[in-house]
Amino acid sequence: MTNAPVPTTPAKPVVQDVDPGFEVGHLDRFLKQALLDLQGNMQLERIGGGQSNPTFFVSYDNRSVVLRKQPRGANLLPSAHAIDREYRIINALAKSAVPVPKTLLYCEDTSIIGTPFYLMERLNGRVFPKYALSELPKEERRAIYLAMAETMAQLHQVDWASVGLAGFGRPGEYFSRQISRWTRQWQMSRTSDNEDINRLIDWLPKHIPEGDETSINHGDFRLGNLMFHPTEPRVIAVLDWELSTLGHPLADVAYSCLAWHMRPNEFDGIRGLNLVELGIPTLDDYLDHYLAHSGRRQGIAIFHLVFSMFRFAVILEGIAARARAGIASSDNAAEVGAQSIAFARRAVELIQRQSK
Incomplete structure (x- = not known):
């Protein structure tokens, strides 16, 4: 059988x-x-x-x-x-x-x-979602931040035309076009009125600095979008390129600095923390490191920070709108979208502080 x-x-x-x-x-x-x-x-x-x-x-x-x-x-x-x-x-x-x-x-x-x-x-590496880097020893935290600055400098030095990105965006007048774009996005996605946003929409076009240049702009350059070597403070991959375009390099630089201006309850910022005790570089140290590796002389101004906060506030409002529509891509989208108010408020505070 x-x-x-x-x-x-x-x-x-x-x-x-x-x-x-x-x-x-x-x-x-x-x-x-x-x-x-x-x-x-x-x-x-x-x-x-x-x-x-x-x-x-x-x-x-x-x-x-x-x-x-x-x-x-x-x-x-x-x-x-x-x-x-x-x-x-x-x-x-x-x-x-x-x-x-x-x-x-x-x-x-x-x-x-x-x-x-x-x-x-799929790469084998580490991604750090929170800027305080509490999972790392103090002596490694500074190196992580400096590696972030160096990688951003590498990106801004790429000859975008030679790598085939000549049609990836429109060179020149980046901030003017972006202010218009994000104003339209706000009008399309807002879930409630916000006087701070209205003030920023009025203020930004009037305060664009002189001097225009073009580089590859990541659009979301922050610690959580970098993958580091499993054991070394070295970036092995830049992730999440969906907002990338040809733009002004200082837009990326200012955006990467927002953590120093926001508190831990505001998108996990590090404002108010003892940076010396944590081993995290000051904002000036971080910016100096970027300038040294990029060969640039011009640093960011209040305008660049205000623009980045405005832009991110609009992005967060879009997340809130998607959450209400039931198409958010993350479970905490409604909570994150609510932080739009905090970024708009901080941008207005920067303007008010400058005008005093």
Whole structure:
């Protein structure tokens, strides 16, 4: 008597936290055809607390990659979540000294998971979401901040035309165009009126500094968007490029400085903390380090900080609007969106302090 084989049901992909309409079976079949060498059952895990393009680890027995996709929903703001631009700039910077993950493929076919997406290699490293760096010894914290400044200087030194980004944005008049853009975004996404925002919309166009220049602008250059070596205070990847464009380098610089101006309960800032005791450089030390490595002479002015706070306040308001519409890409989107008020208030306080 022979034993007949027992019929088995193919294992289903293991899934954690995906949006409705995300057809994981379609993704599994697509990836096994596109990447060829994948073995075993797919595991899909959502990662990060970001408010932007949802990000997942996609793991098989022999390989793990990272997937980034547009959020679901039809009410996305114009130019928001441009996943194709993100893929393009990461590819372009692979030719430069700026550390970025290796891209694997881009897919615009929305029948697979409901939105366009791309894949990139999964790196082994550390990401620090909070500026106080409480998980690190004191002696390493300063080096982490200085590495952030050095990496930003590397980015701003890239010849954007030579790496294929000549059409990635419009050179010149960056601040004027951005003020108009974020004013429109505010009008489209605001969930309530805000007199501080109204004042900033009036003040900013009248105070744009002289001197114009163009570099690659990350658009969200902060500690939490950098991946560091597992044991060394060295950046191995700059992440989250969805807001990148050609712009003024001081916009990135000012944005990266916001942590020094915000309190711990305001997007995890470090204002009011004992920086000497923590081993974190002062804002002046951080800026001096950037200037030394970028070859620049001009530092940021009050305008650049006010602009960055205004812009971020509008971004946070957009998150609040998506939360109300039920299409936010993170569970705490409503809470984060409420902090829009704090950034607008701090920007107005900077203006008031300057005018005294």
